[in-house]
Amino acid sequence: MIQVDKALSIIADNSIKMPVRKIKVCKSLGYILAETVYAPIAMPPFRQSAMDGYAFTRSENKQYDVVGISQAGDNDKYKIKANQAIRIFTGAFVPDSVNTVVMQEHVTVNGDSIMIDKMPEPNANVRAKGEQVNEGDIMLEKNTLLTPAGIGFLACLGITEVSVYSKPKAAILVTGNELVQPGKKLKLGKIFESNSIMLQAALETAGIKKVKVFRVKDNLKATKKVLKKLLSKYDMILVSGGISVGDYDFVKEALLKKGVEELFYKINQKPGKPLFFGNKEEKLIFALPGNPASSLTSFYVYVLPALKKMMGFEEIHLKRIVRKLSTAVINTTGKTLFLKALYDETHVSVLDSQSSAMLNTFATANSLLFVPYDSTEIKKGEDVTLLPLD
Amino acid sequence: MIQVDKALSIIADNSIKMPVRKIKVCKSLGYILAETVYAPIAMPPFRQSAMDGYAFTRSENKQYDVVGISQAGDNDKYKIKANQAIRIFTGAFVPDSVNTVVMQEHVTVNGDSIMIDKMPEPNANVRAKGEQVNEGDIMLEKNTLLTPAGIGFLACLGITEVSVYSKPKAAILVTGNELVQPGKKLKLGKIFESNSIMLQAALETAGIKKVKVFRVKDNLKATKKVLKKLLSKYDMILVSGGISVGDYDFVKEALLKKGVEELFYKINQKPGKPLFFGNKEEKLIFALPGNPASSLTSFYVYVLPALKKMMGFEEIHLKRIVRKLSTAVINTTGKTLFLKALYDETHVSVLDSQSSAMLNTFATANSLLFVPYDSTEIKKGEDVTLLPLD
Structure with a gap:
């Protein structure tokens, strides 16, 4: 039997980051970046107006003829003369032949010409190309969690794919002759099985979705058979029940027979003392106590950090x-x-x-x-x- | 223009809970209960052993013949005599003819009989039927958020369906002639469109998945046409861009023409001043500023509370x-x-x-x-x- 902090450090030491793979940015919510992302373009990608107003070349002159328009998305390379201006909108392309934008609130419009009432500084209200980001700048560091903001940021740079750590494929194995599925008739001596649906939901909140559930009776042979299959297909296996010391708790024996190495068994804690953690190559196996509250406590305190380590998180333990x-x-x-x-x-x-x-x-x-x-x-x-x- | 707190209270007052519907418990993660749930069965549903040990009728006698076994899930109604005991395991049915369980650590086994070394109190280690829950007890209150623990709890009571508030169907409408989809070539004057993917991710973190995105050019007629369709099909519409006062910002006009009532437009804040909130019957419409960071700030501060109110949450605003x-x-x-x-x-x-x-x-x-x-x-x-x- 070990103490809680020892168990947590064994989990941290034995949980290995999953392989890196490329995924679409639009599917990347909740993944951890496995590469540093550099800017493929400058931002803004061209000289851009920061205001709705008029673009012109700053001079002593206060009156300008309005000879064109640059709306967001336009790219007309107007050759604007000294006494000319164009109507311009926020985010729009600023042609090379002008250097300043006056906001519309500071002009008086007379037909096709404007009078500037409050002259801006030279280059005012014009965002230089690359003002915020230069091509090649570091945008997001490796090991960043991809949030809505991070995903939006990648998209605004035109990035459509990123390298992330894969998420583990997980399976749940439920043991226990006393268990009946909700919805069925509850015979004397039986209880409803709730750990699989609870653990599925807990895995879903951790970003691991559509987890399959397998069931087995309290029987060594059957338990070994299903474990063999699960160990060949899944990165993480959560076994529910069958891990105490009762004469019908076959899980630990079956795991060891199938080549799982015991990393710890039993923690000096309540609830959740009979918790087993093992591995086979990089696959992780937790055998959780059958009592629902013990099982869920064990999930949050022990399974979640292992999952987070596999998914590439740096901070893996529950915050204290x-x-x-x-x-x-x-x-x-x-x-x-x-x-x-x-x-x-x-x-x-x-x-x-x-x-x-x-x-x-x-x-x-x-x-x-x-x-x-x-x-x-x-x-x-x-x-x-x-x-x-x- | 209104202040932030006024805008938040207008949102709270005008967001209406969605209709109630029955869903499967296994699909209910993140939903809010629309009914109080009462226990359909007692828990434990039968007299249950709390230990691995031996069940017998407490007396002065210290030696008992072991005449049977009750494993978890068994329901054999043994008639146990005064000098007899049965082997029993945690969670197993305790027959009516015995009243006490002694834990296995406190007995010495001699072939088919046991000697009790440390006599437990009468009724020790036996959980009475209904010890934790009686049939008809309140289990989960109306308006509870369904978490992994809540879902597990419903399942262990054998409940397979619950009444919850529906989640709103949401759509995103992106406006802006300057926008190019990531992955395409970026021509001069254009920028990559990132708000839709960002808002989809933000909605997903709020539990609203697979949100469809619609796009429209800066054009009143086209904007009105798509809004008509969206207003007939969705509970919440997020419009991105086109809501400033530029000559090509048609969103507000199109919304009003399509029967949307303005509840506020413009908040005394930075970023996100040009934010529009309106409704049409119980449908909610937000027109968010086009700048990505303004858009996301507006989402977290204003859209999320509206969504949460619709989904049945009691606490809807971001925690302060x-x-x-x-x-x-x-x-x-x-x-x-x-x-x-x-x-x-x-x-x-x-x-x-x-x-x-x-x-x-x-x-x-x-x-x-x-x-x-x-x-x-x-x-x-x-x-x-x-x-x-x-």
């Missing part, structure tokens, strides 16, 4: 923040506790029911309060560490 | 949190500023480039610093309000 505790916490277990909690800007309060079998508290929690194994009592008002889930 | 300012901010504009910023647990710093035309700063920001229009100077170290985007 500090708040003041609203009511005292006693810990007589000698184990690290992860308690379902609600935090706000200043305080955190532990929710009433902490059963590892029930998810109702989890459904209203926004964080896990972290109580170290060697912390026997935390008083009301003390600073505590918590892991936000929102 | 307080941090200490790392470097002074001067505001001589008389406008409310939304500055791209980076915050941590204690401080916030404004990023260097704040151009509304460029997204590079946005791609690395994690928040928008909120500088009120009547705040001309904020000194280093003062408390400031910011809107987290992460």
Whole structure:
């Protein structure tokens, strides 16, 4: 049995970034850039008006004949004389023969000519080519998470494909003779199986979509058979249940028989003590406890960092923040506790029911309060560490 | 022109919750419950062992014959006599004829009988039927956001369908003669169109997926025609560009001609002053400025709350949190500023480039610093309000 922080460092050390691949920018939301992106063009790509107004060559002259127009998207290379101007709009091309734009609020229009009431400085309201970005400038650093802003930025540079770290292909394997699918009739002794749908949703929030679920009875032979198949096809396997020490918990034995190396088994924590983590080459296998709340706690604290490392994130662990505790916490277990909690800007309060079998508290929690194994009592008002889930 | 807070309250007042519909629990991630969910079954649904051990009827006797087994999922109604016990596992059915489970660590096994070394209290390690939930108890309140925990919780109660607020069908309409699709050749005077892909990604992070994009030239007739179609088919329309006061900005005129009621136009802010918000019956229309950073700021501050209200969220506006300012901010504009910023647990710093035309700063920001229009100077170290985007 190991401590929580040791388990987290074993996960960080053994989770390997996925292979790099090219994807379309329009599909890249949530991926991590595997290359630094340089500007393929200057921005703006041409001399551009910053205002709606009139473009002319700055002089002492206040009156100009309006001889043309440059609307956004136009590219007419007008040869403008000293006493001439063109109507121009924000974002429009500024011909080489002029150097200044006067905003429309500062002119008086008389038919086809204008009188400038407030003369701008030379070169005013003209954005130089490359004013914001020169061709070849670094645009986005390697290892940047692609957000809506990042995606828009790539698109405005005309970039349509980027190199990113692939996302792992994940599978869920559910074990347990007592499990019945929701929607079916619940016979005596049986319970509804909810971990697969819960883990699918948790994986989806982490950006891993459409994860397949496999099911197996509590039986060594069947468990080995399905694991063989999953180990050949998936980068990450989450096994649900069958990992305690009961006589019918075959998962660990089956994993070891199929060549999975044990990296740790059992953490000094509550909930989620019987957690198994192993690998086979670069594939990762977590066997999670069957109790729903234990399973989900294990997912957030341990599986998510492994997934994030594989996906190329630099910060992989749940953020830890500090708040003041609203009511005292006693810990007589000698184990690290992860308690379902609600935090706000200043305080955190532990929710009433902490059963590892029930998810109702989890459904209203926004964080896990972290109580170290060697912390026997935390008083009301003390600073505590918590892991936000929102 | 109105102030920011007035615009936010107009949006909250005019965004209407979408119709309620039934969906499968496995598809319900990110939806808001439109009904209170009551427990259809008790949890646990039967008397259940909380431990791996032996079930027996508590007495002075310390030795028991093991006459059977109850594994998770079994339902054998053993008639156990006073001197008998059965092997039992965590989660397994506890027959009516026994009342107590002793954990396996507290017995010595001798062939087919056990000696109890540490006698548990009567009824120990037996979870009563309904100990956690009684049939008919409130499980999840109306207006709860469905998270992985909530979804798992519904499934463990055997629930397969829930009533939720529908998500709005959204469309994006891009205007601008200067725009070229990324991947095409960029002719002089043109720029790459990036707002549609950016807004699609922003909508996707808000849970609105596969949003269609429509394009139209700067032309009143064409704009009216496409708007007519979109107003008949979509719950929310985001128009990009064409909303300034240039002679070729036809969007507002086209919207009004097509029966859209103006709820506000122009906000005393930077970036994003020329923002239009209107409705037609319960459909909402935002016309966003064409500059990418202005567009995305407007999305986060104004469009997202409208979407969240439609989706049934109670808290719709971006969270506002307080941090200490790392470097002074001067505001001589008389406008409310939304500055791209980076915050941590204690401080916030404004990023260097704040151009509304460029997204590079946005791609690395994690928040928008909120500088009120009547705040001309904020000194280093003062408390400031910011809107987290992460």
